[in-house]
Amino acid sequence: MSDQATLTDTRKGIEYVRKDMLEAAPPPANLVGPWAWARDNLFSSVGNVILTLIGVGLILLLIPPLIKFMFIDAVWVGKDRDACLEEKVGRTVGACWPFIQAKFGQFLYGFYPIDERWRVNIVYALGVLLLVPLMVPKVPYKRLNAILFFIVFPVVAFYLLVGGRFGLTHVETRAWGGLLVTLVVAVTGIVASLPLGILLALGRRSKMPIAKTLSVIFIEFIRGVPLITVLFFATYMLPILMPRGWEVDNLLRALIGVALFSAAYMAEVIRGGLQAIPKGQYEGAMALGLGYWKMTGLIIMPQALKLVIPGIVNSFIGLFKDTTLVMIVAIFDLLGQLRAAFSDPNWATPVTLYTGFAFAGVIYFVFCYAMSRYSLFLERRLNTGHRR
Amino acid sequence: MSTATSAPAAMKVKLPTTNNPTAIELIGMNKWYGEFHVLKDINLNVQRGERIVVCGPSGSGKSTMIRCINRLEEHQKGRIIVDGIELTNDLKKIDEIRRDVGMVFQHFNLFPHRTVLDNCTLAPIWVKKMPKAEANDIAMHYLRKVKIPEQAMKYPGQLSGGQQQRVAIARALCMSPKIMLFDEPTSALDPEMVKEVLDTMVSLAQDGMTMICVTHEMGFARQVANRVIFMDGGQIIESNAPDRFFSNPQHERTKLFLSQILH
Numbered sequence: 001m002s003d004q005a006t007l008t009d010t011r012k013g014i015e016y017v018r019k020d021m022l023e024a025a026p027p028p029a030n031l032v033g034p035w036a037w038a039r040d041n042l043f044s045s046v047g048n049v050i051l052t053l054i055g056v057g058l059i060l061l062l063i064p065p066l067i068k069f070m071f072i073d074a075v076w077v078g079k080d081r082d083a084c085l086e087e088k089v090g091r092t093v094g095a096c097w098p099f100i101q102a103k104f105g106q107f108l109y110g111f112y113p114i115d116e117r118w119r120v121n122i123v124y125a126l127g128v129l130l131l132v133p134l135m136v137p138k139v140p141y142k143r144l145n146a147i148l149f150f151i152v153f154p155v156v157a158f159y160l161l162v163g164g165r166f167g168l169t170h171v172e173t174r175a176w177g178g179l180l181v182t183l184v185v186a187v188t189g190i191v192a193s194l195p196l197g198i199l200l201a202l203g204r205r206s207k208m209p210i211a212k213t214l215s216v217i218f219i220e221f222i223r224g225v226p227l228i229t230v231l232f233f234a235t236y237m238l239p240i241l242m243p244r245g246w247e248v249d250n251l252l253r254a255l256i257g258v259a260l261f262s263a264a265y266m267a268e269v270i271r272g273g274l275q276a277i278p279k280g281q282y283e284g285a286m287a288l289g290l291g292y293w294k295m296t297g298l299i300i301m302p303q304a305l306k307l308v309i310p311g312i313v314n315s316f317i318g319l320f321k322d323t324t325l326v327m328i329v330a331i332f333d334l335l336g337q338l339r340a341a342f343s344d345p346n347w348a349t350p351v352t353l354y355t356g357f358a359f360a361g362v363i364y365f366v367f368c369y370a371m372s373r374y375s376l377f378l379e380r381r382l383n384t385g386h387r388r
Numbered sequence: 389m390s391t392a393t394s395a396p397a398a399m400k401v402k403l404p405t406t407n408n409p410t411a412i413e414l415i416g417m418n419k420w421y422g423e424f425h426v427l428k429d430i431n432l433n434v435q436r437g438e439r440i441v442v443c444g445p446s447g448s449g450k451s452t453m454i455r456c457i458n459r460l461e462e463h464q465k466g467r468i469i470v471d472g473i474e475l476t477n478d479l480k481k482i483d484e485i486r487r488d489v490g491m492v493f494q495h496f497n498l499f500p501h502r503t504v505l506d507n508c509t510l511a512p513i514w515v516k517k518m519p520k521a522e523a524n525d526i527a528m529h530y531l532r533k534v535k536i537p538e539q540a541m542k543y544p545g546q547l548s549g550g551q552q553q554r555v556a557i558a559r560a561l562c563m564s565p566k567i568m569l570f571d572e573p574t575s576a577l578d579p580e581m582v583k584e585v586l587d588t589m590v591s592l593a594q595d596g597m598t599m600i601c602v603t604h605e606m607g608f609a610r611q612v613a614n615r616v617i618f619m620d621g622g623q624i625i626e627s628n629a630p631d632r633f634f635s636n637p638q639h640e641r642t643k644l645f646l647s648q649i650l651h
Contacts, residue, residue: 280497281497281499284497287458288510288559289487294514294515384543
């Protein structure tokens with residue numbers, strides 16, 4: 001039909017004119033469905049087939065023994081090491097969960113006095129209660145929530161945990177430990193490193209020579225030494241350098257060390273983001289009359305931070321796991337308490353070590369994986385579609 | 389939200405308020421990039437309400453010249469006086485001038501992380517300390533003027549190039565500028581979108597806005613310009629009323645340029 005029309009038109013001196021616009025048609029059947037997906041994604045080429053087989057092989061190699069150890073062969077109840085000894089039980093023994101149960105309080109609170117542990121629980125509960133609504137975009141009152149979490153909560157947590165006021169007995173930080181210390185160090189490090197890192201990154205890109213030089217020296221010096229050195233310095237050297245009579249708490253010194261250390265890394269991550277912002281954004285903001293701080297705070301930094309969310313969260317996750325190095329300055333975080341628990345003769349069995357590390361692995365994984373997923377969620381949410 | 393007819397006084401384009409009829413004065417202005425002499429002894433006097441089109445080959449310094457006017461570039465010699473204020477290193481004066489001089493860029497430079505409405509209200513709220521509701525009213529007024537009020541809640545990345553450039557014009561107008569600078573506003577647009585942006589600029593010119601446009605749209609120059617300035621090698625080569633500029637160019641370089649672009 002349409003060929004006919006075209007031919008007629010050709011005789012009139014028009015080469016081709018479309019008569020009917022084409023509607024979009026559904027794709028052929030073999031392009032959709034699970035088989036098509038598997039063919040496209042798993043078996044599309046020889047290399048892909050090999051990778052698929054290796055992947056399946058690895059899963060089969062790793063997952064079944066893990067499940068066997070953690071669940072099938074695991075011992076779930078018991079009072080002491082006898083429950084987890086193969087010669088006493090008469091079967092293969094996997095994870096010895098009663099060991100974790102017995103030491104659970106120690107893992108969570110360290111040597112925090114048992115009668116005072118309700119204070120730690122309140123801090124945990126408050127933290128969760130304030131953090132969750134802050135992270136869910138739909139919940140209103142974000143500004144109030146942020147003030148509560150970043151300003152009020154640390155003060156309340158400080159007085160609750162340390163005590164010595166408002167009728168609470170004083171608990172020395174020496175007695176803190178376990179997950180409590182891990183979280184205190186990690187959260188302080190995370191919350192402090194971001195603003196410090198922002199300032200350092202801005203300093204390093206500043207046109208003012210003094211701000212720039214100081215930032216560069218700080219960043220390069222801190223990045224050039226291992227965290228252990230920073231912690232050693234903060235713990236053992238700082239008191240010598242301080243004026244007589246000044247005494248800074250051991251945990252606080254470690255906290256400062258961790259915060260400064262992560263700030264240096266954070267600064268470089270953020271600087272990467274700043275470098276990716278086109279010059280036009282600065283010019284657009286300046287031409288509207290925005291000064292340096294308003295331009296930075298309203299236009300440049302929000303975009304730069306959004307670009308480097310993966311890098312920022314990467315640093316957070318690294319920091320969360322690095323907190324365990326405070327062990328080196330005699331502060332016992334989760335892993336420190338774990339190691340202490342290993343030496344308990346009541347629970348000395350061949351599987352104690354594996355059980356403990358499996359438990360710690362699960363805890364660390366839960367926290368780090370949660371951070372990772374949340375960062376992906378944020379990235380998707382903040383994507384305003386300007387990169388098409 | 390108020391309608392266009394009952395717009396508050398602040399929304400109307402500012403008419404000359406002082407007796408000084410001169411909007412911009414460049415006196416013996418020179419600029420160097422390192423060793424390279426980009427702008428050579430530029431003298432230009434722009435009256436209030438005057439519309440000037442600047443053209444010339446690429447690298448002739450035309451963009452650099454208008455970017456000096458709101459101090460996106462620094463000049464090294466000579467004087468720049470904008471609305472009676474001389475540009476010096478005084479940050480306060482620079483801010484004052486930028487508040488009164490709107491600029492539209494080749495690549496729009498909209499803020500991609502903010503909605504169209506936020507793009508327009510940001511400077512009035514943060515620079516002029518205007519209440520949010522009032523800033524919103526003004527922004528909607530100018531978005532209607534550039535004919536895209538329905539896009540207010542979208543992000544710049546969701547708009548076409550022509551729409552983005554019109555948002556950029558509305559964003560600049562929201563500061564009620566006395567002078568508007570256009571730096572090749574249609575050069576980055578698809579051919580189909582050039583007209584909608586030019587129409588917006590023509591209507592702005594009809595409202596009496598003082599404008600300096602760097603552009604190669606000669607139709608636009610004929611239609612709205614009081615004066616066309618031709619630049620080459622960092623100097624002003626020729627300056628004339630558009631009809632005489634196009635029909636009877638004087639300098640050899642101008643003739644060559646016009647013969648290249650008007651086929």
